[in-house]
Amino acid sequence: MTGLSDSPHQGVKAEEPSGRAIVFVIDDDVSIRRSLSNLFRSVNLDVAAFGSAQEMLQGKLPEVASCLVLDVRLPGLSGLELQTELAKLNLHIPIIFITGHGDIPMSVKAMKGGAVDFLTKPFRDQELLDAVVAATERDRKRREVEKTVANLQSLFETLSPREQAVMKLVAAGLMNKQVAAELELAEITVKIYRGRVMKKMGARSLADLIRMAETLGICANQPE
Amino acid sequence: MTGLSDSPHQGVKAEEPSGRAIVFVIDDDVSIRRSLSNLFRSVNLDVAAFGSAQEMLQGKLPEVASCLVLDVRLPGLSGLELQTELAKLNLHIPIIFITGHGDIPMSVKAMKGGAVDFLTKPFRDQELLDAVVAATERDRKRREVEKTVANLQSLFETLSPREQAVMKLVAAGLMNKQVAAELELAEITVKIYRGRVMKKMGARSLADLIRMAETLGICANQPE
DNA sequence: AGAGAGCCTAAACATTCGTATAATTCTCCA
DNA sequence: TGGAGAATTATACGAATGTTTAGGCTCTCT
The missing domain is CATH 1.10.10.10 (Winged helix-like DNA-binding domain superfamily/Winged helix DNA-binding domain)
Structure with missing residues (x-):
């Protein structure tokens, strides 16, 4: 027997804090990318920034809690299209939209699609940070249950x-x-x-x- | 033995259609109330219309699937405040907002609060009807599981x-x-x-x- | 005081579950 | 061809479970 007393099931562990987390930033404006990255790094979050949705889809998602911060309007794939695409690929990374020229139907579609928040420029840094914390926390929990299920599934197999x-x-x-x-x-x-x-x-x-x-x-x- | 073969638990019944449903309409404009009521009745939905949130809170909620269609801007309690109020009272009736003068933060708050949809005037009748169907369906399912749990709970007691x-x-x-x-x-x-x-x-x-x-x-x- | 209800235990028995040992059949492979 | 290794069954025994019958105890309600 390899691993004993290490029940992969229903571990009601103590509430860990969020631990490490990565924020993916997608915006075609370099200066915005930079300022957002600085903002997140200032609160001890890791950041990966991209200029377009495609760039981000190239790479692979990390194994730690993460979230996506992106402008609705992007070159190539739009923010909402990226959301749809990720859903199709069964990637459930939480998304926070930010926009300068959005409208209500757009925000409603994003929220219906499971977005964590939809912020309009200008917004206060704290608003975004709050949303990011909520998003990474949600992702962390989702990963936790998913991992549990995956463990059980592989055992079952x-x-x-x-x-x-x-x-x-x-x-x-x-x-x-x-x-x-x-x-x-x-x-x-x-x-x-x-x-x-x-x-x-x-x-x-x-x-x-x-x-x-x-x-x-x-x-x-x-x-x- | 009293009740046999009548398991109150995990009934995987055939998909019933929505059956009967009631739509609550709240708008301070009488003509809108009337036209919405007619719209809903034309597709065989029952309707109860009110001029303010308070009026609606007076009465009690029915035992059948239902949903709420309301303007964000209302005399007295606003639509969003009503949403908060209902949540506090643990009443989980699905809400569809309609508005003529909304903004994005408002819609986002509504959606975060669990709203089914947030429509801006003018909208096509079909949009609203689709939302109402989705909402009543959601309510029907929620009531189903709630009833199951309540049955079990009373048995347990x-x-x-x-x-x-x-x-x-x-x-x-x-x-x-x-x-x-x-x-x-x-x-x-x-x-x-x-x-x-x-x-x-x-x-x-x-x-x-x-x-x-x-x-x-x-x-x-x-x-x- | 007496009746009834809920709580607790005992003895006895039948059923079900869990495991160890051994044997059979079959396939796959060196 | 012999053997390793599965899938399957049999026998047997010990442990756990479920039910019945019977009885004692302490409340409360009337």
């Missing part, structure tokens, strides 16, 4: 097909006997697999296993 | 204090023996209570009970 099937049915509340009937196995076989499932998943109790199945979205549906 | 305690610990994954130690009871007593819990909660399996505990937010925390 280490199970053999039979073991996965048993886990689904057990999590659905079936007795060993019923699971055996469903899978056309002997009850003893189900017991063996069940034991292996508990061990491989690191579940210390049935309750534990059921909650794992819950967060994995396992419902024992789809006949085939 | 029919349990005696001991039974509740046993349920918490069982849901936490403890064995009967451990539960008994924790509560300073004999193991046999725990078994009795456990059986009663299953029966009273209508749980057909331990998995069922654990999921109920999950949606009730029972974690067996707080020492006392």
Whole structure:
């Protein structure tokens, strides 16, 4: 056994502060990029600045909490288009829009799309900083749950097909006997697999296993 | 046995259409109230119109899916203030703002506060109708889960204090023996209570009970 | 005082669960 | 061809769970 007592599941840890965070700044105006970068660095945030959405999409997103600060109006891909693009790519980095010439429908679309804030120039530095803090915090939490789910998912994938099937049915509340009937196995076989499932998943109790199945979205549906 | 096969829990029913829905309209302009009311009634929606936020707060909210359509600028309580007020009262009716003289910060605040949409005059009827459909649908779903939780909660409250305690610990994954130690009871007593819990909660399996505990937010925390 | 309700325990039994040992069958591979 | 390694089953035993029957205890309500 490699990692024990290191339950990847439902860790209700103490509230860590946000730790390290990166702010991505996208603006075609160099002076704005620079002043925003300085502002963020002054409060101990890391910054990566780009002149266009495409540039930013080239690179890859980091492994730490981050957020995006961008002007709605950009050369090439606009801010809102970037938001749509990121959503398509399943990248859920929180976005803060800033704009000098926005309108209400634009702001509403951005907010509906999940933006954290939509600031109009001129704004006070503190407003932006507050938004950035909120955004990185949101991202940190999202990453946390995503990591938990990913851990569980990879654990689940280490199970053999039979073991996965048993886990689904057990999590659905079936007795060993019923699971055996469903899978056309002997009850003893189900017991063996069940034991292996508990061990491989690191579940210390049935309750534990059921909650794992819950967060994995396992419902024992789809006949085939 | 009183109610069987009538599980109040996790009903994955077929997608019902929205059924009946009520739209609350608040605007100080009588002619707007009338035209909005006509619009909604033309698509088979029930309507209740008011001239001010206070009037609307007098009455009580209905038991069916509903939403709120209101102007940001209102006599007395403004639209945004009403939104805040409703949030304080824990009334989560979805809100659609319409306005003739709004600005971006206003719309952003509304959206951050959970508004479904924020439309600027003039808008096409269809835009508003789409928003209303989305809003009532959201409300319908919210009511559904809230009803489920409320049902479970009231079931849980029919349990005696001991039974509740046993349920918490069982849901936490403890064995009967451990539960008994924790509560300073004999193991046999725990078994009795456990059986009663299953029966009273209508749980057909331990998995069922654990999921109920999950949606009730029972974690067996707080020492006392 | 008496009836009833909730709380607690005991003894006994049946069912279910978990694990260890051993055996069978099958595939894959050197 | 022999063997490693899975998937599966059987036997057997110990531990945990669930239910029934029975009884004692302490309240409250009437």
